[in-house]
Amino acid sequence: MQSTISSKGQTTIPKEIRDHLRLKPGDKVKFFIHPDGHVVILPMLPVTALKGMLHARRRASLEEMAEAPVAGAAERYRRSLRS
Incomplete structure (x- = not known):
């Protein structure tokens, strides 16, 4: 898969990746650069997604x-x- 960077530094995340990460318009993602040079993109979960995770x-x-x-x-x- 590939994507083009615009003059503003923007790109479109390919549909296959958006579907795989279950990304919707308005969702936020986080980028990580590993020491070996590869980049990982992960969805940022809203706080509401954590509700009940630590329920006593x-x-x-x-x-x-x-x-x-x-x-x-x-x-x-x-x-x-x-x-």
Whole structure:
């Protein structure tokens, strides 16, 4: 596949690639340049696509939320003793 760069530096993403990445008008993409020189284009997911990804099985109580930093600090301290 190929595409031509305009005088403004714009190009059209070939339909086959747009379909493969499920890109729609208005979607954003991100470009990555790898050390070996090849370029990767990936769709940027809207924040709404991440909704529910980290959904907890149940809501934490205020007491549990207050205890969490203490428990984390205690665990880090225990790990430091093992080193």
